[in-house]
Amino acid sequence: MTLAQDDARPKTLDAGELLSQADHEQVVSCHDPGTGLRAIIAVHSTALGSAIGGTRFYPYATYAEALADVLNLSRGMSYKNAVAGIPHGGGKAVIIGDPNADKSPALLHAYGRFVQSLAGRYVTAADVGTNVADLDLIGETTEFAAGRSVERGGCGDSSVLTSYGVFQGMRAAAQFLWGTPSVTGRRVGIAGVGKVGRLLAGHVLGDGGRVVVADVSPEAITQLREQHPEIEVAESTEHLTAMDLDVYAPCALGGALDDRTVEALHAGVVCGAANNQLVSEGPGGTAERLAQRGITYCPDFLVNSGGVIQVSDELHGFDFDRAKAKVSAVFDHTLEVLDSARDQAITPAAAADRIAEARMAAGMPTPWLPNPGSADDR
Ligand SMILES: NC(=O)c1ccc[n+]([C@@H]2O[C@H](COP(=O)([O-])OP(=O)(O)OC[C@H]3O[C@@H](n4cnc5c(N)ncnc54)[C@H](O)[C@@H]3O)[C@@H](O)[C@H]2O)c1
Structure with a gap:
């Protein structure tokens, strides 16, 4: 895609x-x-x-x-x-x-x-x-x-389950790469500690991982350090990406993985919430450069899907535990994508696209929701 x-x-x-x-x-x-x-x-x-x-x-x-x-x-x-x-x-x-x-x-x-x-x-x-x-x-x-x-009657802030889903993707990558579904003892770099990044930091720390962060907003860093004084702070995102990391989690803006960043990166895994992380796709694109450098890339649109899963649960009368259980499946879906990429010798981004396209091709439409009444202020 x-x-x-x-x-x-x-x-x-x-x-x-x-x-x-x-x-x-x-x-x-x-x-x-x-x-x-x-x-x-x-x-x-x-x-x-x-x-x-x-x-x-x-x-x-x-x-x-x-x-x-x-x-x-x-x-x-x-x-x-x-x-x-x-x-x-x-x-x-x-x-x-x-x-x-x-x-x-x-x-x-x-x-x-x-x-x-x-x-x-x-x-x-x-x-x-x-x-x-x-x-x-x-x-x-x-x-x-x-x-x-x-x-x-809504689900409120979707960053709660977005961050949980990103963490599930990270655990799956750890399973794929290191044979254990955990980041215990691993160093995770998070770029952007806004709504999602700061919650992700909590998940990593809770699992026994180490966290180093960068954010352009000093307030965001201060807020996070008040909650988690043990985290390390990098001078900038550029410094962060040049550090020795096990996992790099872009959680700020799109375009996080440009050629310079990919060349500088010392991380086994990239798994973060930001949308549209890859600057270019297809032959010679960013996904291929990551693969050539031996970096396992967890497709952004897969691991950040917790938000849309949380929001879509609202259509059935929001139930947090039910939505969280659905988001837990990001672990299995990420493993499926990484395994499939390895088996077909393609990038995880291409594997995720193929899985999505196959599901859409085989999919059966579900009935539309019933017609509601509507308010009028004209
Ligand atoms: N919130 C969700 O539920 C959700 C769902 C899916 C995807 N996403 C994506 O995840 C990313 C983060 O979302 P959010 O809701 O946490 O946004 P946010 O605005 O709350 O946080 C973004 C943080 O990134 C920081 N930042 C901006 N530019 C930066 C840079 N160059 N280097 C370092 N830090 C920088 C900001 O200061 C801010 O603290 C976005 O790309 C968003 O599209 C969010």
Whole structure:
């Protein structure tokens, strides 16, 4: 699966060309004159069930740029959901605008009505520029909004199970490489100790591992050290990646694994939460460079799937223990991908893609969720 970087969106493509080349089931352009809402909902695949993926609220320079992003991101969700083994296809939506200036309850309600009009083919959640409070508002006009607050019956902060899933992926890589499903005595470098990275540090320490971190935010480091004074702090992410590590966990932004980082890296395993870590894919791409250097790469979209698993559980009335049990399967799924990559002499990224594609090809659609009632504030 080739995903563009979050910060490298194509800017000059024509919308008509993009649509004519897309392999998506459905793309919906939404406009509400009363609130100024302009959004695009992209349903890439419902082969495995209703498409689920977040809504990004972002000030795209052009409509074509927004379209390129939503097509790319929704396709990525199909692979993530398929490889995570959840009964959902892939979808994503973008709202075009500045979330700090253009967001309003009326606009989010209007957006919810468009989501509702798809009758469950697409279930939305939070992404860059949207949060739990926004999902609460969107959920007032559609039943198909997940990632709402606990008070509204939602699952709340998805970083809890995202970090748990990344840790399961790390344990699987340890099993694959060192013959034991544990990071006891191992040195784990975490780049970015925000919501996910800081919880991941706790999991590693709890398992008897050593943690060294880097973050551009001094507050994030201070907060973490208050909780875990024993952690080591690297001067910068660059310093961190040059250290002797057993595991490197990118938990900040996309594009974490560029050529320079891969060449500098002294780690047996890369396993982290950040989306779109590989700067390039395919022959000669980052996944191959990692393999050539003997580094076991756990595909990001597999090991960070705990968030979407947590959010999708909400559709059945959120139950934390049930969701956590589902996220535990990230261990088995990661081992399956690493074993399959070794057996076929391909990279783990390619193996994960093949597994996802086979599941989608064999998948049977699940029935759509029932039609709900809806609120109206116009
Ligand atoms: N939160 C989730 O449930 C979830 C789910 C799936 C994937 N992800 C991905 O995981 C990553 C982390 O998510 P989060 O929710 O913890 O985000 P966050 O914003 O809470 O934390 C990110 C942290 O990275 C730090 N950072 C930014 N640039 C950095 C750099 N160059 N070097 C070091 N640190 C840097 C920030 O200061 C911040 O502390 C993101 O890529 C996100 O897309 C998150």
